[in-house]
Amino acid sequence: MALLTSAPRGTQDVLPADSYKWQYVEKVASEEAKIFGYRELRTPTFEHTELFHRAVGDTTDVVQKEMYTFKDKGDRSITLKPEGTAGAVRSLVENGLLNDTLPVKVFYITPCFRYEKPQAGRLREFHQFGVEAFGSANPVIDAETIQVAHSILTRLGIRNLSLEINSIGCPTCRAKYHQALYDYFAQRKDQLCDTCKGRLQKNPMRILDCKNETCKEIAAAAPKVLDYICDDCRAHFEGVKKALDAAGIAYAVNPTIVRGLDYYTRTVFEFLSNDIGSQSAVCAGGRYDGLVEEMGGKPLPALGFGMGLERLILVMERNGCEFEQPAPCDIYIGSMGEKASSEAFRLVSRLRRDFGIYAECDLMGRSVKAQMKYANKIGARFSAILGENELEQQKLVVKNMASGESRELDMGEGFLEKLADHMAYEQLYNACEDVEKLFHSQQ
């Protein structure tokens, strides 16, 4: 069997065996964002290319070598979004939402595309959950934004992430720092590794993060950001730390954190994991006080974060976190013979329509035994077989698959109500027995 073709490189199918994990994570993240006052924003999967050139930055790796850019049939340059913030800001400015009461808080779940070489936790199409908050320069909102991420991660049962924060200052003080760094490293350029020689021009802060031993030694004595940021930025950063302390969120200041997207200012942060290989950032974000104006809006401070859902789920799997399971089949109604089988079909249809019960019947023309095996396989909580006898006597034997016990129900008036009640009662009874067993086992 030769496949016609396969999924494109760096893409992933989420199969039924895993999709429930995604549903769970998306649900938790959305619910958590909502109780922080965020509302969902959905923006297009592709945008005009210039949006990302402007927002993310012409000189960034993301824009320079990783974007999926193409001309559409109208000769417009289109780009599949490589991140979520630019589109969100564009949309809010374009629709005038930032003229409303502040702060404006939105969240989104979106696919993102970057043409990279795939590896653990890095795909060409990946998914981000993100939040963005507009209108406040108060350091408390920095802490609150971090708290949103923290709450989501905590509620998902992820405990062993580290939070690292830093301030990269405003454009003015960052420029000073960059110059100082450049001067420092330029004097020692010969000793730097090849990649760092390149970074010297492009982004000297990256050198601070190099894994090469010599570079590390040189970096150790390099100028520190926090010595170069202006008084306002320093005060803001102190405010963020104070608010995080007040919120009881543990963090470490890491002066080497650099964001690869140009729009960031002041606060930047990352939640890191040691369990998923070298692509360790599960969630990252920060402030971008200049971006709204850059997009043609009025000057408005803002901040947000993105969370990589593939990485998040990877972390959860590696840590044995539990995902909310999908509900199993409530009842399987098997049948034998044509007449009974159309009656079974009618019954499950009504159970679904009138009672919202998850019901199945035979669609394969299988033997009774095989039908029972199927009921067991799909984890049906109850089963029943409809045949000539049942139709004649108007009785249905309903079996509780967990206990193996059966109960005969009269198929006359109010049968479906009785059936639904019976199932609810039995399930409650099963649950009580489980609790009892648990109780005894713990004594």
Added chain:
RNA sequence: GUGGGUAUGGCGUAGUUGGUUAACGCGUCAGUUUGUGGCACUGAAGACCGUGGGUUCGAAUCCCACUAUCCACCCCA
């Protein structure tokens, strides 16, 4: 973009001095007497051993290329 590892039925694997019908577990399907699951047993279907070349009388097994995948660098969520 740069390196290294891997590539056998749906899944996980076995299979080296290259030699008849490629093995095992799980899964799937059917059956173990007449209308009822989970266990066990029996049987069946299902792989041209990633693709294309080459070496050889003969290759899943050796060589080359390509593709995919994994890991790391880079970058980042």
